[in-house]
Amino acid sequence: MKKRKTVLITGATSGIGFALAKCFGKEGYDLILVSPSKERLYQTEVKLLQFMQGGKNGIVTICQDLSMPDAAQKINQQLKKKKVSVDILVNNAGVGLIGEAVTNDAEKLNQMLQVNIQAVTQLCTVFLREMYQKGGGKILNVASVGAFQPGPYTAAYYASKAYVASYSRAIRSEAARKGIQVCTLYPGTTHTNFFRRAGKKTPFWAMSPDRVAHIAYNGLMKNREIIVPGIFNRLLRLIPVKMKSKAVAVLKRD
Numbered sequence: 001m002k003k004r005k006t007v008l009i010t011g012a013t014s015g016i017g018f019a020l021a022k023c024f025g026k027e028g029y030d031l032i033l034v035s036p037s038k039e040r041l042y043q044t045e046v047k048l049l050q051f052m053q054g055g056k057n058g059i060v061t062i063c064q065d066l067s068m069p070d071a072a073q074k075i076n077q078q079l080k081k082k083k084v085s086v087d088i089l090v091n092n093a094g095v096g097l098i099g100e101a102v103t104n105d106a107e108k109l110n111q112m113l114q115v116n117i118q119a120v121t122q123l124c125t126v127f128l129r130e131m132y133q134k135g136g137g138k139i140l141n142v143a144s145v146g147a148f149q150p151g152p153y154t155a156a157y158y159a160s161k162a163y164v165a166s167y168s169r170a171i172r173s174e175a176a177r178k179g180i181q182v183c184t185l186y187p188g189t190t191h192t193n194f195f196r197r198a199g200k201k202t203p204f205w206a207m208s209p210d211r212v213a214h215i216a217y218n219g220l221m222k223n224r225e226i227i228v229p230g231i232f233n234r235l236l237r238l239i240p241v242k243m244k245s246k247a248v249a250v251l252k253r254d
């Protein structure tokens, strides 16, 4: 019997990550779910069981806060103990931070940079090594349409996503020589817990996370370098950067 492939998804307990977990589960993948909360992992596992071909055995949960500096190493150690290897890595977990840069809370800012930048970089490094040894694998890194321009009043978040985009495209070029595919997803406004966490209302034009995940899954399978879900978000790319940046300033300023 052909061995099922395994996908590790960070931030799989809600929003786009949960929708991606459903997609991969339905397609017959085994799942490794990462979240900082045991309770949310348990609830997510229960919700996902109906989609899993491998039943309960097809899901491994890892309780890990990605804002911890050694998060990637800890995840890797746990997987080694469980003798589970990763065929696809999805770096989806991410947090936002809205407000004028000088007013950003230092601890929140640090946590965001750890989750959005450090954890993504370290997880890519750790699992790319494993994929290089195996001679195959895929990575999907979740950036944002915000990666395409500076974002006044949400400066560090937009910059963190620009980092993800640049880093992902660079390692894509390196890893292609080893038969590994690295793709980047640039979601626009999506109906998830993201805005609630940042203390804001989700805008009415938000896309559904299931739709975003479906497009992301197909883009990854087709090895698309840049995956921008939705015609509106794709059209946004045509607007001059200065104009978009001014619009962000108006939208994000209280």
Ligand SMILES: NC(=O)c1ccc[n+]([C@@H]2O[C@H](COP(=O)([O-])OP(=O)(O)OC[C@H]3O[C@@H](n4cnc5c(N)ncnc54)[C@H](OP(=O)(O)O)[C@@H]3O)[C@@H](O)[C@H]2O)c1
Pocket (backbone or CB within 6 Å): 010, 011, 012, 013, 014, 015, 016, 017, 034, 035, 036, 037, 040, 064, 065, 066, 067, 092, 093, 094, 095, 096, 115, 142, 143, 144, 145, 186, 187, 188, 189, 190, 191, 192, 193, 194, 195, 197
């Ligand atoms: N929603 C949008 O409009 C939008 C637009 C562009 C890009 N994005 C990007 O899309 C990705 C997914 O976000 P979403 O919209 O689906 O938001 P979400 O519903 O808030 O989900 C975020 C996920 O990240 C996890 N997470 C947060 N902090 C973490 C930490 N310290 N350690 C480990 N996991 C952590 C959460 O886990 P717990 O809930 O268990 O804590 C949750 O599963 C993010 O990278 C975000 O930047 C979102």
